[in-house]
Every structure is written in structure tokens, then in C-alpha cells.
Amino acid sequence: DAGITQSPRHKVTETGTPVTLRCHQTENHRYMYWYRQDPGHGLRLIHYSYGVKDTDKGEVSDGYSVSRSKTEDFLLTLESATSSQTSVYFCAISQREGNTDTQYFGPGTRLTVL
């Protein structure tokens, strides 16, 4: 599992409330990613980070913000949750293996916005 943990694993919240999801890694990887998974859409990149305080937007970044103040932690925040953000959220890291950068995923967080 490449030393990736996500918390919480499950969360139910109400529309309009702020939510923060945490991704923690133990192996000092530089690149970290947040994806959301929805039926029929596969996994879509929300934001990613290429170092402490270095982040960039992905394909579906609207309504989400991220922060990375330490190498090991990458936080995803929904400032004001909406029902369309009900999804399963996966964190990933990128690990260099030979001449390839391989992404490994965490166990996921199931978020329900009522």
C-alpha cells in the first residue's frame, strides 16, 4: 500500500459544511494526488502536489482546495460541501521505479453530502 493512509475512511456531512480529508504517507514521496471516483467516470484528478507548498489543479478542481505544509501530509478541503461532491476520494503517491513513475493509491474515503 506504499505507506498511504487516509482519514476519515467514511464521512457523512450536510450541504454547506466544510470538510477536510487527510492523506498521510510515510515514505517521503515528492508527488501526491487527490482523485475522485464516480460511476461511469473512472478516477478524475482533483489536485496534485509536487512538493511542500507546491500544488496545482487537476481536471475537476472547482469547489476543492488543497494544502501541503509537510511532505507526509496532503489535505483536501471542500469549503462548502455540495451533494455533487458525494463520491469516493482517493489519495495517491508517485514512486520512481527504474525509469518509470508509478502511482500507488490509498484505501479511499467515502464522502456523503446530504
Add this chain to the structure above:
Amino acid sequence: QQQVKQSPQSLIVQKGGIPIINCAYENTAFDYFPWYQQFPGKGPALLIAIRPDVSEKKEGRFTISFNKSAKQFSLHIMDSQPGDSATYFCAALSSGQKLVFGQGTRLTINP
């Protein structure tokens, strides 16, 4: 141009059959094509991957066939088993170490 299109959405095969999942892409800058396997309630796990300078790669019962000119690649599972029942995703690596995923295929292997 950043899309990866995957088919079929679902597939049912008898044990011992050879399921085939197909993916197509447009962006010729993609240079790494992994397949991920996902069981219910788990994160995707890397299964096998290929670079475009190779036409085929085998790892155990799993084979990727790659057609660079057609911009297509596919996953074959030989001697499929019920334990192979899972959702499979193809992906392609773009610039900035970003993966673009296909929509996923739910595979069921019947005993």
C-alpha cells in the same frame, strides 16, 4: 485530447475464458500506460503497465497488447478465474506525472 476511452463498461466471462478490455487515446504525448485492478471497498492497485516502444507485455496471466499507430491498447486475462472479478481501469501518463483514467470495466468471471 486528454481522454482515454475504455470499453466495454461491463463484461461477463466463464471461468477459463479470455476477457479482453480495450482502451483508446488521442494524445500522442502519453508515454506510459498502466492498468489498475480494483476490488470493492479498496483502492486501485497497479496490475501491469507498458511503454509505447513495446507492442506486448506479459506478467503471469495478464497481457497488454499495444498498437501505437492505432493509439489503442488492450488487456487480456488468460485462464480467467473467479478471483479476477473486479473493476479494471486503463490509464495514460501525461505531462506533470498526471494519470488520465478510462471509465472502468466491471469484470465478472462466472465459476
